[in-house]
Amino acid sequence: MNQEILDKINTIIPGENILGDEPMSRHTTFRTGGPADCFIRISSKDELSKLISFLKKENIDYFITGNGSNLLVSDKGYRGVIISMTGLDELKVNGNHIYAGAGVLTSKVAQSALLNSLTGMEALAGIPGSVGGCLRMNAGAYGSEMKDVVESAEIMFGDGHIETIPVDDLKLRYRGSRMADENLLVIGVTFSLFTGEKNSIEEAMADFASRRRDKQPLEYPSAGSTFKRPEGYFAGKLIQDAGLRGFSIGGAQVSEKHCGFVVNKGGATSKDVMDLIRHVQKTVLDNSGVKLETEVILLGDFD
Incomplete structure (x- = not known):
């Protein structure tokens, strides 16, 4: 990527959040992947909107990532800009609702639910992805899916405007969603949970964590479950x-x-x-x- 483009990007994004020729092995849970031409960590909705608008205008390829937990990047790297959403890390609790920015780890939402005696997130606590990616693929575990606990999501459309979309309009299904269908960006998610008993929530989370340790190879880098579940099979x-x-x-x-x-x-x-x-x-x-x-x-x- 030439210096003129990088200089223009630097008018949108602070220089310390721009990395050139950045090995993607540092940003994927597989711990593999060659260098991206440019890796950018955004920290606000405004930065994201301006950056994407600029990249589209310049016809520069880009890819949005969170925790890199469901991503395999070629050893040749990526010719374009990787936009990391990890800076969208707002997390706030209001009654039985939790708002989380797209870059917040789903496990962190589950921990926040536990601290506030809110039930519903227990089975999802061990999922390694961030909220945005988990919603996009309707991640799930042990019979629970994102669609079961989400009330609405802030979605950025192709022209840069943002709308709050209720869960029924997100088309969440097994490992799919409206966001994946239409290439829309998740900015933040509002979870709707129920008041529970803290010790019971903690016990349930510990049980799911124990099951994961017993049955899943958590000691090695991976992207979690590699294959979708074929209908009628495992x-x-x-x-x-x-x-x-x-x-x-x-x-x-x-x-x-x-x-x-x-x-x-x-x-x-x-x-x-x-x-x-x-x-x-x-x-x-x-x-x-x-x-x-x-x-x-x-x-x-x-x-």
């Missing part, structure tokens, strides 16, 4: 039945603890992960006739 069971438990390519491995997870056992590249994902998809298709789709978002050139 991805992990299909992968296990195909004989792929523990199968590795380079530093990437089908988890021995939970076959639905591809993990970075150490030194994995994004190519290792992608090659393993493709191998799993082909082997499962050959073995069971079921086509596995990824939950993970792919960014950059994987050819």
Whole structure:
């Protein structure tokens, strides 16, 4: 990215929040990925709106990210601007409602709910993503989904204006949403919870956390569950039945603890992960006739 463009960006974003040739391995939970031309941490809605408007005017590609927990970035990096939403970190409680900016970790919302004796977030407490990304994909765990606890969301449309949209108009469904369909940006989310008993909430959270530790490979970098659940099946069971438990390519491995997870056992590249994902998809298709789709978002050139 040339200096003239960077200088113009610097009139919108403070220089300390602009990083050039930034390794995306620092910003994804897979801990893989090559350098982005420019990595920008925005800290306000106004900055975001102005920055996107400028990038569109200059025909510069950009990608919005939060905690990078559902993202696999090519080893070649990303030719454009990565916009990090982690600076949208407002978190406030009002009665049985919690407002969280898009960059707030969902786990932090759950902790805030616990501190305020509010129930509803217990099953979602272990999800590693930020609020914006979790809403966009309607993240869920243990029978609970974002759509069950969200009242409304602040959404930025393509022209930069922001509206508060009620949950019924967000088209939340299994790993999908209106935001994904229409490429809309989540700015913040209002959660609607119920008053509960603090000890019971804490016990439930501890139980879900224990189940995660027992069944999921939390000790290794990953993007969480790698594949969507095929209708009528479980991805992990299909992968296990195909004989792929523990199968590795380079530093990437089908988890021995939970076959639905591809993990970075150490030194994995994004190519290792992608090659393993493709191998799993082909082997499962050959073995069971079921086509596995990824939950993970792919960014950059994987050819």
